[in-house]
Amino acid sequence: MLRAADASSTCLLCHGEKDGDESVLTGDGSAFTAGGDFYWLTRSFTWSAGESEGASHGHNVVAADHGLGIDVRLTTAPGGSFPAAALACTSCHDPHLKTGASYRLLAGVGYKSPHAPTTPPFTHPAPIARADPDDWTETDSNHSAYGSGMSEWCGNCHAAMLSDGFAHRHPAGARAHFTRDAAAMYNTYRKTGDRSGDQASAYVALVPFELGTADASRLDPHSRSGPEPGGEANVMCLTCHRAHASAFSSAARWSLDATFLASSHPQVGDAGVTGNDAVNAYYGRDPGAEFGQHQRQLCNKCHGMD
Secondary structure, eight states: OOOOSSHHHHHHHHHTOTTOTTOSSOSSSOOOOSSOOGGGGGOOEEETTEEEOGGGGBOOOOBGGGTBOOOSSOSBOTTSOOBGGGOOGGGTBOTTOTTOOOGGGBOOTTOOOTTOTTSOOOOSOOOEEEOOTTOOOOBTTBOOEEEEOHHHHHTTTOGGGGSTTSTTOOOOSTTOBOOHHHHHHHHHOOBTTBOOOOGGGOOOTTSOOBOOOSOGGGOOTTOOOOOOTTSSOBOOGGGTBOSSBOSSGGGBSSOSSOSSGGGOSSOTTSBTOOTTHHHHTTTTOOHHHHHOTTOOOTTHHHHOOO
C-alpha cells in the first residue's frame, strides 16, 4: 500500500487525498495549509494583459502518479545548484528523522537528498517553529508560529539568495530584524489608508514573521500579536512566499504583479480558471472586501508606502 512510482507519489498517497484535512495536493486548491497546495502547479492562467504559468507557482516536486512533473523553466534551484529533475518531498523533509526531530519533519544538518547524491549535505539546521497539530488550516488566529532559522534553512538549496550581493534581494533571516519603525508600521497597519491597528491584534497570516527566538515554548500558533518594537523579530523567506506552492508566480502569498489586490489574478473569467480558484487563491479571503478595493501590495504591512 506504500508503493508508488516515486518518492513524492508515495508521500501523496496520504497527503494528496483530495479532501483530506492534512492534504497538500487537493483537486481545487482548497488546502489552506501554511505551505500551500501543490494543486496550483497544475493550473496556468491567462488574461488579456498577462499570464501566470503553473510551473512558476511553487516547488515542482516530481510525483508522476499525481501528474506533477519536472520544472519546465529551471534546471537548478534559483540561487543554488540543486537539480530540478531530482526535486521530491524528501528533498526537504526527512521522513525517518535521521537528522533529528523537527518542525514538519524538515531535514537537518548533514541531510542529503536521496535523489541528488552529488549535492552537498545541508549545513543549516531545521527551523524553530510550532503549529497546531490538529488543525492545519491557516488563519490569522491559527497559523504556524515561526521562531528562527527559516531563511537560513532555505539557504541549504538557495544559498545565493541569502547573499548581500544577490540581485534584487530583500533582506531575510536572523540579520533582517524589524526596525522599530517597521515593527510599529506592522502593528498599526490595517489596510491602505488605515493605520489604526495595535500590536495585540496586528498579526495577518498573509504576512508572517519570525519571533527571533530558538525557544519553541515561546511560540503560540494562536497568537494575534505583532512584532515587538525594538525586539528580535525578523523578516524571513516565508514572509512573502509559501514553501510548497501558491496561486501566484514565485509561490508568493499574494499577487506581486497587481497594483490592487482586488484586481489580481486568477480571476473569474481568466483562461484556465475553474471552480473556486479565484476564492481559494487567497485562502478564502476576499481582499477587496477585507482590505478595500484599493488595497495595494502587502509589502506595505511593513513598509507603509501607500
